[in-house]
Every structure is written in C-alpha cells, then in structure tokens.
Amino acid sequence: MNRKVLLAGLVLALGAGYALTAFSQAKPEVLVKQRQSAMTLQLKYFLPLALMAQGKIPYDANVVTRNAAYLDTLTQMPWDGFAESTKGEKATKALPAVYTDTAKFKQAQDQLRTAVGGLVAASKSGNEGAVKTAVGDVNKACGNCHDNFRAQ
Ligand code: HEC
Numbered sequence: 666m667n668r669k670v671l672l673a674g675l676v677l678a679l680g681a682g683y684a685l686t687a688f689s690q691a692k693p694e695v696l697v698k699q700r701q702s703a704m705t706l707q708l709k710y711f712l713p714l715a716l717m718a719q720g721k722i723p724y725d726a727n728v729v730t731r732n733a734a735y736l737d738t739l740t741q742m743p744w745d746g747f748a749e750s751t752k753g754e755k756a757t758k759a760l761p762a763v764y765t766d767t768a769k770f771k772q773a774q775d776q777l778r779t780a781v782g783g784l785v786a787a788s789k790s791g792n793e794g795a796v797k798t799a800v801g802d803v804n805k806a807c808g809n810c811h812d813n814f815r816a817q
Pocket residue numbers: 697700701702704705707708711756757758759760763770773774777803806807808810811814815
C-alpha cells in the first residue's frame with residue numbers, strides 16, 4: 666500500500682482519541698489511561714532491579730544501567746496526567762488527596778525523582794552496593810506515594 670495513504674489513515678484513526686486532543690484538552694479517561702500506562706512501565710523496568718537487590722535474580726550491571734536510564738525518563742511522565750478533570754473517573758485508583766493535598770503529592774513525586782537520580786548515578790559508578798541502596802530508596806518512594814495517594 667502507498668505509505669502516504671497508510672499514514673493518513675493512521676493519523677485519522679488516532680485523531681479522535683489522541684492527536685486532536687493534543688491541541689485542546691485531553692479527555693479525562695485518556696489521561697487516566699496514559700498515567701496508568703506510565704506507572705505500568707515504571708514497574709516493568711523497576712521490578713528486575715528490586716529482584717536483583719533482594720538476590721532473587723542474578724545481578725546484571727548492564728540491565729541496571731539501561732533500566733535506570735529508562736526510569737529516569739519514565740518517572741517524569743505520569744504527573745501531568747493527574748489533572749483536576751480526572752477526579753470523577755471510574756477507572757482510577759487515585760485518591761481524592763491527589764487533588765487536595767497537591768503540595769504533598771508533588772513532594773512524593775520529587776522524592777521519586779531524587780531517588781531515581783541516585784539510582785542513575787549509582788548505576789554509572791558500577792558500585793553494586795550503592796545500586797542496591799539506591800534501589801531501596803526508589804522502592805520507598807514508590808511505596809510512600811502509593812500509601813498516601815493510591816487506593817489499595
Ligand atoms: C507521587 C506518587 C506516586 C509515585 C512516586 C509512584 N506512584 Fe505508582 N501510582 C500512583 C497513583 C496515584 C496511582 C493510581 C493511578 C490511577 O489509577 O489513576 C499509581 C498506580 C500505579 C500502578 C498501577 C497502574 C495501573 O494500571 O492501574 C503501578 C504498577 C505503579 N503505580 C507503579 C509504581 C512504581 C513502580 C513506582 C516507583 C518507581 C511508582 N508507581 C511511584 C502514584 C505514585
């Protein structure tokens with residue numbers, strides 16, 4: 666098939682849900698899905714590091730470096746999806762505190778960003794002990810926010 670036609674079809678297909686809303690206000694259900702997707706990927710790339718830190722799978726410095734770099738980007742992604750417009754959405758586990766205690770929610774994001782910064786630095790140092798400590802800090806940051814801002 667002609668590539669231009671294919672591309673035009675793709676843009677049209679995505680347009681209703683994504684492309685058009687990028688120019689206006691994204692639909693609340695789309696924002697929820699996107700932020701949950703970012704969280705899901707955070708878990709995907711963090712879990713192996715947590716298992717390594719616990720000695721449940723063999724330590725692999727290459728995977729640590731790669732996943733730390735992925736997490737450095739991924740952990741910037743969910744936050745702009747927690748818009749006020751998503752408050753009443755059914756498919757979310759975000760607690761109301763996300764929208765009322767915004768300073769604390771922001772602080773919990775910063776805690777994660779700082780911990781991931783530490784993980785990136787540790788992964789570059791090649792110091793396995795430092796990596797394991799940093800993985801523990803990231804784990805705490807995930808758990809701290811979930812305890813306060815996510816329904817069980
Ligand atoms: C600043 C707060 C915060 C931090 C930090 C945080 N999360 Fe979350 N997470 C949430 C909230 C709120 C939800 C619920 C989102 C929703 O359902 O709309 C969530 C949901 C999730 C989900 C479920 C996604 C789904 O499809 O329902 C996973 C998995 C997850 N987080 C993993 C992580 C991991 C791993 C980390 C650490 C690397 C992390 N989160 C750090 C607030 C946070």
